[in-house]
Amino acid sequence: MTGRPGSAETAGVQEDGTIAASGHTAPSREDSTGPAPVVALRGVTKRYGNGTLAVQGLDLDITTGSFVSLLGPSGCGKSTVLRMVAGLSPLTAGGIAWPRAAGRPPKLGFVFQEPTLMPWKTAIDNVALPLRLEGVAKAERHRRAREMLDLVGLSDFANSYPRELSGGMRMRVSIARALVTEPEVLLLDEPFAALDEITRFRLNNDLLRLWESRRFTAVFVTHSVFESVYLSQRVVVMAANPGRLHADLPIAAPARRDEAFRTSPDYAALCRTVSEALERAMKA
Numbered sequence: 001m002t003g004r005p006g007s008a009e010t011a012g013v014q015e016d017g018t019i020a021a022s023g024h025t026a027p028s029r030e031d032s033t034g035p036a037p038v039v040a041l042r043g044v045t046k047r048y049g050n051g052t053l054a055v056q057g058l059d060l061d062i063t064t065g066s067f068v069s070l071l072g073p074s075g076c077g078k079s080t081v082l083r084m085v086a087g088l089s090p091l092t093a094g095g096i097a098w099p100r101a102a103g104r105p106p107k108l109g110f111v112f113q114e115p116t117l118m119p120w121k122t123a124i125d126n127v128a129l130p131l132r133l134e135g136v137a138k139a140e141r142h143r144r145a146r147e148m149l150d151l152v153g154l155s156d157f158a159n160s161y162p163r164e165l166s167g168g169m170r171m172r173v174s175i176a177r178a179l180v181t182e183p184e185v186l187l188l189d190e191p192f193a194a195l196d197e198i199t200r201f202r203l204n205n206d207l208l209r210l211w212e213s214r215r216f217t218a219v220f221v222t223h224s225v226f227e228s229v230y231l232s233q234r235v236v237v238m239a240a241n242p243g244r245l246h247a248d249l250p251i252a253a254p255a256r257r258d259e260a261f262r263t264s265p266d267y268a269a270l271c272r273t274v275s276e277a278l279e280r281a282m283k284a
């Protein structure tokens with residue numbers, strides 16, 4: 001990753017469990033040797049029509065294939081950033097580049113906080129919908145939708161309607177729908193915020209397994225320090241008024257994230273580091 005603004009903190013717990021100094025430290029080793037970013041934000045600024053300066057001067061590179069969380073207090077512009085990256089909201093200033101795709105955005109998937117399923121369609125038809133919009137033939141889209149439902153553990157519910165599914169199952173359908181077109185980048189806007197904790201933990205694990213097997217780049221918006229540390233290789237902490245980058249924290253933890261990691265001292269130390277950065281962001 002490159003291009004962090006000089007005003008942001010870079011800190012993190014290292015592989016040996018020690019916490020790197022915060023403040024204006026050297027960039028991580030990815031700066032000189034890492035793969036090209038899938039997306040590069042430069043000076044990204046958003047002022048809404050009502051005058052709210054939601055995001056100002058955001059510089060951020062997202063490494064291809066990485067799992068990055070955007071964390072920050074309510075109103076710091078996390079969703080606005082995600083929507084701008086998705087092309088759903090125009091920028092007021094700055095630019096978003098896609099260096100690996102000749103400047104054009106690659107295929108993107110978006111998961112919203114609400115599952116936003118069509119109530120009159122079965123789970124499999126909901127998952128198949130993006131393929132239908134792409135003009136994929138019926139047999140093929142059903143085959144791929146079924147494969148995705150298998151991957152999210154819903155093989156037995158393909159013909160159920162959303163009202164017949166629990167909140168966690170509906171979110172699984174929503175994730176399957178976002179992934180069925182095999183996007184290179186998956187943007188997730190607090191997808192698990194409305195779920196109970198046990199369901200949330202399960203879906204965290206499901207999402208990680210999908211990320212490991214499908215190798216998309218994940219940009220995940222969350223309010224939860226614990227969730228961000230559990231899922232991510234990197235946590236970008238934002239501050240509000242105006243929304244901006246406050247800290248860029250590598251999560252130097254084992255690749256395998258599981259219940260052993262969730263209860264480990266490393267995880268606790270990482271959560272403390274990120275919590276402290278968030279606390280500072282809230283005062284900044």
Ligand SMILES: Nc1ncnc2c1ncn2[C@@H]1O[C@H](COP(=O)(O)OP(=O)(O)OP(=O)(O)O)[C@@H](O)[C@H]1O
Nearest residue numbers: 048049050052054073074075076077078079080081
């Ligand atoms: N469509 C809009 N029109 C005007 N102001 C908006 C609009 N959408 C968001 N805002 C404002 O922009 C700022 C950033 O909002 P945004 O939803 O991006 O923040 P967030 O960090 O995602 O918040 P939360 O964590 O509460 O979802 C807030 O002050 C919000 O009120």
